[in-house]
Amino acid sequence: MDKAKIWFMDARANRFLESTAIKGRQILEHSGWLDNLNSGDIVAVKTHMGEAYNVGYLRPVIVRTLVEALKERGCRPFVTDTTTMPYHPWISRTLAIDHLETANRNGFNQGTMDCPVIIADGWLGTDDVIVDLEGRGTHLNKQFVARAIADADAFISVAHFKGHPAGGYGGALKNIGVGGASKRGKMNLHGALAGDKPVIDVNLCPGRECDWWETCQDCCPEGGIQITDKGLEVDQESCVYCFACANLCINMAGKGAIQRFDHLPALGRRIADSALAAMMTKEEGKAFFLNYAIDISPSCDCYGWTDTPIVNGLGILASLDPVAVDKACIEMMNQAPGLINSEAEDFDALAPGSKKLNMIKGKDVEAQIYGGVENGLGTTDYVIKEVPLDRSQAAIAKFYPEIRAKKLKPMYERNHPLSNLDTASFGKTTEGVENPKYPKK
Numbered sequence: 541m542d543k544a545k546i547w548f549m550d551a552r553a554n555r556f557l558e559s560t561a562i563k564g565r566q567i568l569e570h571s572g573w574l575d576n577l578n579s580g581d582i583v584a585v586k587t588h589m590g591e592a593y594n595v596g597y598l599r600p601v602i603v604r605t606l607v608e609a610l611k612e613r614g615c616r617p618f619v620t621d622t623t624t625m626p627y628h629p630w631i632s633r634t635l636a637i638d639h640l641e642t643a644n645r646n647g648f649n650q651g652t653m654d655c656p657v658i659i660a661d662g663w664l665g666t667d668d669v670i671v672d673l674e675g676r677g678t679h680l681n682k683q684f685v686a687r688a689i690a691d692a693d694a695f696i697s698v699a700h701f702k703g704h705p706a707g708g709y710g711g712a713l714k715n716i717g718v719g720g721a722s723k724r725g726k727m728n729l730h731g732a733l734a735g736d737k738p739v740i741d742v743n744l745c746p747g748r749e750c751d752w753w754e755t756c757q758d759c760c761p762e763g764g765i766q767i768t769d770k771g772l773e774v775d776q777e778s779c780v781y782c783f784a785c786a787n788l789c790i791n792m793a794g795k796g797a798i799q800r801f802d803h804l805p806a807l808g809r810r811i812a813d814s815a816l817a818a819m820m821t822k823e824e825g826k827a828f829f830l831n832y833a834i835d836i837s838p839s840c841d842c843y844g845w846t847d848t849p850i851v852n853g854l855g856i857l858a859s860l861d862p863v864a865v866d867k868a869c870i871e872m873m874n875q876a877p878g879l880i881n882s883e884a885e886d887f888d889a890l891a892p893g894s895k896k897l898n899m900i901k902g903k904d905v906e907a908q909i910y911g912g913v914e915n916g917l918g919t920t921d922y923v924i925k926e927v928p929l930d931r932s933q934a935a936i937a938k939f940y941p942e943i944r945a946k947k948l949k950p951m952y953e954r955n956h957p958l959s960n961l962d963t964a965s966f967g968k969t970t971e972g973v974e975n976p977k978y979p980k981k
């Protein structure tokens with residue numbers, strides 16, 4: 541496999557046009573990928589619109605700016621994500637209606653995006669297509685891909701690169717592998733269809749003396765949990781391994797009677813297989829991956845909070861290869877110094893060169909990468925090409941279609957804001973200005 545090309549712009553910004561949102565569009569256009577699209581192509585713009593109260597997800601303007609580039613090419617973009625399994629009892633994205641309400645609250649809607657915002661797997665997460673991986677998957681044979689993503693002519697993954705509790709890290713592979721899977725696709729990639737279950741220790745459950753027993757019983761979508769005065773009963777046969785009960789029991793009740801979340805390395809390889817399934821719905825060259833390595837928190841945007849970043853913002857990395865772009869982000873992150881007052885400091889991962897997330901998570905977080913190489917989705921052999929910022933007047937015109945300050949001249953001629961004022965009477969002269977000239981209008 542040839543080296544994958546990665547286009548890169550760094551995260552620093554101190555001059556006009558150096559916005560992260562503008563850089564994202566300039567990378568997209570510089571890459572030439574838009575030439576692979578035809579006028580009228582429906583393009584899924586897949587991003588994570590954030591769990592309720594998370595504040596680390598990508599800002600809506602970053603996504604909107606890419607949508608504008610697609611529309612200028614005559615494409616029909618829609619911004620999209622999928623329903624969750626759930627993962628805990630209060631999850632705010634498990635039905636399309638919940639997800640759209642959360643997205644709206646987080647700043648993603650038709651008005652802000654200037655295109656439809658669609659939950660790609662439908663009301664209950666069952667609108668999907670089954671993709672046969674044709675023997676290429678290391679852990680999955682078939683996967684459910686959300687229908688709106690599968691049916692689109694092309695997709696752009698707009699991913700926030702950061703850590704992730706179960707997958708180790710989140711980037712392009714997770715954005716498409718998890719976020720491109722329908723609800724039952726998520727059950728599949730988390731191992732439910734392969735028979736994975738939570739680990740139960742009934743001896744740790746005090747039954748109805750637990751403050752959370754009613755929530756515990758009611759949050760199981762299968763009705764598989766019964767809490768009696770004597771304790772806990774779980775119908776493991778019906779369990780679809782959605783983590784709602786385990787999250788409640790560990791994190792709220794503090795008991796651990798129900799525990800075990802899906803874990804690496806199997807999860808990472810299933811995510812890579814699921815990403816491959818999403819890619820198999822597209823003709824070659826019809827998928828593009830933008831990773832925004834900014835606000836690099838140790839956990840995911842599916843949490844209802846956001847910790848301080850573990851390293852400074854790195855920049856925007858883009859590629860046609862989701863494996864390469866994730867690997868480049870991980871290596872760039874590891875080369876950076878860790879930040880104090882973050883999990884990098886908590887876990888002694890401040891030194892440049894330290895494997896930040898491996899140290900924070902206490903495991904090798906690159907299982908998604910290994911899986912993506914093993915299933916043939918991509919390569920870890922890449923070359924980085926720095927993209928220069930285009931400061932030309934034509935470039936400015938894309939983002940600022942008018943020079944708006946020009947509007948003021950005729951208006952000031954008609955009605956100047958300082959007209960008929962004794963301007964000298966409004967305050968003291970600035971120190972060091974010897975001959976003040978007061979405007980007379």
Ligand code: SF4
Nearest residue numbers: 760779780782783785
């Ligand atoms: S028993 Fe299984 S299906 Fe029910 S809440 Fe727990 S993990 Fe989900």
Ligand code: SF4
Nearest residue numbers: 745750756789793795
């Ligand atoms: S949350 Fe845990 S301890 Fe509480 S009722 Fe459920 S299983 Fe028992």
